[in-house]
Amino acid sequence: MFLGELQQPVNRLKGIGPNHHKSLSALGILTVGQLLSHFPLRYEDHQTKRTILQAAGTEAVNTVMTVVGRDSFYWKGKQTLKLFVEDGSARGTLLCYHRNFLGNKYPDGSQIFLHGHFQYKFGEWSCADFEFEPVSARPDVFGKLLPVYPLGGSLNQNVLRKAVDQALREYTPGLKEELPSSLRDRFSFPDRLSALKAVHIPRNPGEAAESRSYFIYEELFHLQLAVGRNALKERSVIRSGSSGINRELESALRDALPFKLTEDQDKVLDEIAADLETGRPMNRLIQGDVGSGKTLVAFIAALNVIRGGRQAALMAPTELLARQHAESAARLLEPLGLSIAYLSGNTQGEGRRHLLKQLKSGNVDFVIGTHALFSEDVEYRDLGLAVIDEQHRFGVAQRQALAEKGKCVDLLYMTATPIPRTMAMTAFGDLDVSSIKTMPAGRKVIETHLTREGNEEKVYNFVTGELNKGRQAYFVYPLIEQSEKIDLKDAENMYAHLQKVFPGRTLALIHSRIPDDEKKSRMEGFSRGDTDILVATSVVEVGVDVPNATIMVIEHAERFGLSALHQLRGRVGRSDLQSYAFLIYGSKLTDDGKQRLKIMMENSDGFVIAEEDLKLRGPGEIAGVRQSGYMKFRIADMIRDSDVLMQARSDVLAILEADPGLEQEDHRILDELWRAAPPFSETLIRTG
Numbered sequence: 287m288f289l290g291e292l293q294q295p296v297n298r299l300k301g302i303g304p305n306h307h308k309s310l311s312a313l314g315i316l317t318v319g320q321l322l323s324h325f326p327l328r329y330e331d332h333q334t335k336r337t338i339l340q341a342a343g344t345e346a347v348n349t350v351m352t353v354v355g356r357d358s359f360y361w362k363g364k365q366t367l368k369l370f371v372e373d374g375s376a377r378g379t380l381l382c383y384h385r386n387f388l389g390n391k392y393p394d395g396s397q398i399f400l401h402g403h404f405q406y407k408f409g410e411w412s413c414a415d416f417e418f419e420p421v422s423a424r425p426d427v428f429g430k431l432l433p434v435y436p437l438g439g440s441l442n443q444n445v446l447r448k449a450v451d452q453a454l455r456e457y458t459p460g461l462k463e464e465l466p467s468s469l470r471d472r473f474s475f476p477d478r479l480s481a482l483k484a485v486h487i488p489r490n491p492g493e494a495a496e497s498r499s500y501f502i503y504e505e506l507f508h509l510q511l512a513v514g515r516n517a518l519k520e521r522s523v524i525r526s527g528s529s530g531i532n533r534e535l536e537s538a539l540r541d542a543l544p545f546k547l548t549e550d551q552d553k554v555l556d557e558i559a560a561d562l563e564t565g566r567p568m569n570r571l572i573q574g575d576v577g578s579g580k581t582l583v584a585f586i587a588a589l590n591v592i593r594g595g596r597q598a599a600l601m602a603p604t605e606l607l608a609r610q611h612a613e614s615a616a617r618l619l620e621p622l623g624l625s626i627a628y629l630s631g632n633t634q635g636e637g638r639r640h641l642l643k644q645l646k647s648g649n650v651d652f653v654i655g656t657h658a659l660f661s662e663d664v665e666y667r668d669l670g671l672a673v674i675d676e677q678h679r680f681g682v683a684q685r686q687a688l689a690e691k692g693k694c695v696d697l698l699y700m701t702a703t704p705i706p707r708t709m710a711m712t713a714f715g716d717l718d719v720s721s722i723k724t725m726p727a728g729r730k731v732i733e734t735h736l737t738r739e740g741n742e743e744k745v746y747n748f749v750t751g752e753l754n755k756g757r758q759a760y761f762v763y764p765l766i767e768q769s770e771k772i773d774l775k776d777a778e779n780m781y782a783h784l785q786k787v788f789p790g791r792t793l794a795l796i797h798s799r800i801p802d803d804e805k806k807s808r809m810e811g812f813s814r815g816d817t818d819i820l821v822a823t824s825v826v827e828v829g830v831d832v833p834n835a836t837i838m839v840i841e842h843a844e845r846f847g848l849s850a851l852h853q854l855r856g857r858v859g860r861s862d863l864q865s866y867a868f869l870i871y872g873s874k875l876t877d878d879g880k881q882r883l884k885i886m887m888e889n890s891d892g893f894v895i896a897e898e899d900l901k902l903r904g905p906g907e908i909a910g911v912r913q914s915g916y917m918k919f920r921i922a923d924m925i926r927d928s929d930v931l932m933q934a935r936s937d938v939l940a941i942l943e944a945d946p947g948l949e950q951e952d953h954r955i956l957d958e959l960w961r962a963a964p965p966f967s968e969t970l971i972r973t974g
């Protein structure tokens with residue numbers, strides 16, 4: 287029996303009534319097997335002896351005490367018991383709130399095991415929050431390491447400890463191994479059942495640590511096995527016929543541009559061309575900071591695929607961005623004879639029917655849009671290349687759905703939010719990564735200023751000066767409209783207010799509740815330069831590209847996350863003009879908010895900012911990764927355990943290389959496990 291095969295409902299265990307049952311389901315624990323895979327976060331040490339004086343108010347006291355007397359005091363109008371205890375080092379007082387019954391249970395002279403925090407207050411050592419047992423209950427065992435589990439709902443540690451204990455005793459005999467014995471020998475891992483017992487109820491800290499490393503390795507090994515097997519499957523996909531790219535029009539496009547591509551753009555295009563020429567589908571991520579020119583690279587790749595006879599699709603996370611991409615693609619590629627279309631959820635009726643027909647017949651070469659691109663009714667004649675812009679905004683399932691619109695679709699992901707290598711490997715399997723590090727020539731570092739709320743006037747004056755030079759500005763707010771709950775400036779009111787501040791200027795308002803057509807025409811007005819100031823929410827966060835806009839004012843900047851701030855700031859500095867960002871912050875700054883603003887002041891490199899972000903927020907928050915369910919590890923942590931991950935990966939690759947079908951005696955157990963109780967869902971991991 288594999289652990290995952292212990293399918294008995296968890297409410298068969300003693301102590302799990304309807305409430306706890308519900309709370310457990312909310313944690314994803316429905317079966318006994320799942321309960322046993324709910325690993326402790328840490329352990330409480332009831333084992334190391336520590337007297338009141340040794341603990342000295344900083345650590346937990348854990349020792350045998352004798353009850354030496356009693357008294358009472360008034361608390362909230364009720365008589366409340368105090369017990370005096372003595373542990374050989376000092377005398378202490380137990381404040382028995384809600385526990386007057388202890389008085390009868392523990393006459394003077396009783397001995398108890400006690401665990402709790404004592405504070406020195408009013409001339410005595412006192413403790414209100416304590417756990418204890420009579421020594422007579424287990425006279426020879428001093429204390430244990432007690433597991434501390436993640437909780438939820440009605441659950442408490444005692445309920446889980448008891449349920450796990452019972453499950454271990456009654457359900458686990460005959461538990462099967464989940465790693466090949468060659469690996470278990472190599473790392474001297476214990477057998478799985480001992481490890482499982484030790485991880486929940488360790489006899490000592492060494493045993494706890496050892497069993498934890500075993501499960502961490504095992505979890506990462508299985509993850510890598512899933513990823514590795516998928517990669518094998520993908521690699522065995524060979525295109526029928528030629529991948530057929532054709533670069534003959536590329537130089538015409540380059541000639542039409544008012545600038546030269548950067549060295550890194552050239553390099554990435556060559557990497558893409560090489561991918562497209564091999565027999566297996568491309569799976570490549572382009573990482574490049576905001577403004578590094580990823581879109582153009584994607585357009586050129588699309589051009590080459592289309593000239594090779596297939597279609598291309600580009601998916602962006604917002605309509606605003608998708609529309610903008612469609613417009614620049616039309617400008618650049620239509621003169622070369624390509625047919626470009628835009629598709630979003632708002633493309634409806636006759637227009638949509640017509641477009642879908644054109645896509646299916648192959649009359650549209652390049653379609654650009656939102657997640658509507660993979661709607662069920664959308665069919666392609668021959669989708670060759672799928673580009674996913676701002677990929678971290680999409681979940682794995684969405685990216686996959688697009689890829690499934692064609693056969694052997696080449697995939698190109700783009701992001702300005704780099705993800706750590708270990709995570710990329712895990713979330714995407716066999717992913718190739720290209721970086722664009724060189725920025726287009728002539729770009730200047732954006733001057734960033736922090737301004738406290740109340741000093742906006744100075745900023746506004748500066749903006750007037752820039753507008754007078756013919757530049758344009760963004761003003762960004764955390765809210766669309768006024769909120770009763772939070773006292774923050776909002777886009778709608780500020781739109782009215784800024785009209786007074788900048789008389790004679792043209793302003794436009796843009797946020798997610800503005801109808802699509804309106805949004806489009808307002809955005810166009812700003813792009814054309816008819817509008818001087820765009821007042822917005824974070825809808826302009828991704829992708830928006832208006833090179834003549836040189837000022838970004840973000841009010842209540844403390845309300846935005848680091849990656850949003852970086853993306854917003856990246857809306858300016860998109861030409862050789864000097865650009866400015868003003869981060870105006872409110873008076874109620876949290877430490878985190880302060881830290882974020884400081885990081886923004888000191889850094890312009892998106893990679894550095896992403897790393898700082900990771901440190902501040904922890905890996906569980908990485909967008910796209912958490913969304914996809916990847917962070918639901920039972921015990922491993924991709925950042926903390928990245929060395930183990932690399933080890934597991936190389937062990938998996940060695941096994942798959944020697945025995946791709948997992949047919950050897952020692953590997954068969956893995957194949958069996960994946961059939962009977964797969965540790966990871968395969969669909970979560972597949973990307974193409």
Ligand code: ADP
Nearest residue numbers: 545546547548576577578579580581582726831
């Ligand atoms: P991102 O990588 O943030 O998606 P974009 O693709 O939006 O960046 O490009 C930012 C701006 O830089 C666009 O206006 C684009 O036309 C311009 N651009 C792209 N490549 C170059 C280059 N090699 N030289 C100068 N400008 C460029």
Ligand code: MG
Nearest residue numbers: 580581675829
């Ligand atoms: Mg972009």
